[in-house]
Amino acid sequence: MNWRNIATVYLKELKDSLRDRRTILSIVIIPTLVMPALIFGVGKIAAGIFSKARQEIPAVMIIGGDDSPGIVVQLKQSEKMRIVESAADWKQRISDKKIRAAVQIPPGFETKLKAGDAEPIVIFNYGGELKSGFAVDVLDRFFRDLRERTVADRLAARSLPPTLITPFEVKRENVAPPEKIGGNLLGGIVPYIIILLCFTGAMYPAMDLTAGEKERGTMETLLCSPVPRINLVLGKFLVVLTGSLSAMVLSLASMGISAAAAGFIFLNGHGGAGKLAAAAAQAKAVTVPTIDPLGLFGVIAMVFPVAVLFSALLFTISLFAKSYKEAQSYTAPMIIFVIMPAVVGMLPGIELNARLALVPILNLSLVCKEMLSGVWHWNYIGLIFGSSCFYSAIALAFAVKMFNREDVIFRS
């Protein structure tokens, strides 16, 4: 192994790759833009949709209630819902989203309520639909208020104190520091995005430096040089790894800046975020989620061997292909194998154990989630780092072996 040769190959391949638009897109532009797009773009759109849905006064239909005029009048007087004319096809109307919910008032409800024998009120909604859910909330709150008023009236009639049924209140107070909240909120999605970007960052340089070279006819030109093949492999491999790590570092940096900017906007009350901040302040619970910076460094350290693994695997697979197109058809389906364990790691309830610590990608997803929320299980971290290094060393050795195989390099 000659480091001068490796450096020569590395610098040339890096220069060559940086002149390729596809590579720039995958290792610089997408990783830099994805986090702000996610935090501000998707976040803003989601907040906009949510806010719009909240502002809408839901159309609600009353089923029955002819013998309970007092309740019907109260419902109609509510400013938080719009009562529409009753119709027999109310179910269809809910499905067609013409009305958001329907409430069934059982026969003789008011009379039976006074007698203390009321039958249940039934609210019909479109499960999983946001606006229908808001309508249910409004109706639920209306009837809960009615129930509380009824209880209060009954207690008053019997000269009993309200504390008879509410002997104490239950309050919630957050003690988690903002970075832990941030870690828990973002801990699931951040490793997933980093793993994905790490993979796509390696993908295009890997294909370009192997199958792309074969297709363009420059591989044979390069092999004519007196440099031993292991130096050529390592020089090229390091460029692929640079692509992968660049994607990771840029996405993390962009995430940090975006999170800081989001925090600034939250705290200073700009735009829609200001309204949220104001609402939170009213509730005396201003907690801006941030990410533990130490956790970010931990993520970088843990992702490094996985980036080596991705780079070596993509390099080897692409090397086997005769053309860029063929390499794409081999590497693109691999994304599924990368996404699946990363998604499993995002699921709630899945926690690190010794066995999962040996499953590549899934182990990274789980440990990053913990590190970003400030939890450091050093035994698992050691196990995951060690196993990832082991897998990546095998993959790299395999890449070197493949590069030395004539039937792979001169495959026709």
Add this chain to the structure above:
Amino acid sequence: MIEAQHLTKTFKDKKRGVISAVNDVSFTCAPGRIYGLLGANGAGKTTTLRLLATLLKPTSGTATLAGYDVINDPQQVRANVGFLAASTALYGRLSAREMIRYFGELNGLTVADIRTRTKQLADQLDMHEFLDRRCDKFSTGMKQKTSIARTLIHDPAVMIFDEPTLGLDVMAARAIVRFVRECRDRGKTVIYSTHVMSEVEKLCDQIGVIHDGRLLAEGTLEEFRTRYSERDMEEIFVKIVGGETTR
């Protein structure tokens, strides 16, 4: 000097079994001489030259180039060989100067040597006008000159040409033929593979006819003409490989 001794190369194919691409090929080429390897497509020319350039390893047999063995000293062999083929392309995103410098560095030349050699080659090949332009914008002639400069940057003792005129127009092909002659005149050992008979007649001091991986006949053009009682190289070639002649 090139000395090929019983070079053999077999490949395994799932459908066709073991294929013998080069079978017991032996020949010698001295410095200042051009050895023409003549054969049809698929005869084994490229595999033979790839064995000599150490891009492939022989299944059996060996060869020495500039005194170095292809099996024991492949790096030294490559350091003394310039390999130019229709299939050896340029890096499109590099300029001609960057391309030449890269191969100079890979061949262990110093920065000063690379600069001097690049200037010499650019003078000889009239490359100054496009030296700093990217290769993917080049005409065929410019690409050819850059390839030649890339091949010669380390001033190798042995030159291997694998069908270098394939796909080139007449003028470009003539330039290549002229360059090959210049290599011989400078005392380099040259091996030149082709299936174009006229190029063999014009260039080669010694000819080897290869067919189905075997070297069927060897000699000078005059020796072939006498041996086969034919003037035309194409007729001679057909007689050697056992095909049907036009007469």
